[in-house]
Amino acid sequence: MGNFDFPWTDIVTKELQIKGSVIASRAIYNSMLQFAAKESIKPVIQKFPMTAKGATEALDLLRDGLIMYRGVLVREEFSTRKAFGESICD
Numbered sequence: 001m002g003n004f005d006f007p008w009t010d011i012v013t014k015e016l017q018i019k020g021s022v023i024a025s026r027a028i029y030n031s032m033l034q035f036a037a038k039e040s041i042k043p044v045i046q047k048f049p050m051t052a053k054g055a056t057e058a059l060d061l062l063r064d065g066l067i068m069y070r071g072v073l074v075r076e077e078f079s080t081r082k083a084f085g086e087s088i089c090d
Contacts, residue, residue, distance in 0.1 A: 044069045
């Protein structure tokens, strides 16, 4: 580990925040990713169009506790394509 040097005056005057967390080591993350690939574990998501209507629908479902796993806003040209490793929960 090394030092983290930054321009503190910019951070203070612009009211910026630096946040981070360490849940596991890089080796553990690599091990988890290898396991997921080996076992074909894929994320389950709910897709919403990246429009005002889609965002409103996603936020309404989130507020009502009805989003299962992860809600994702998707640009129109990508709405019919599956991302790598993606499974969809409709």
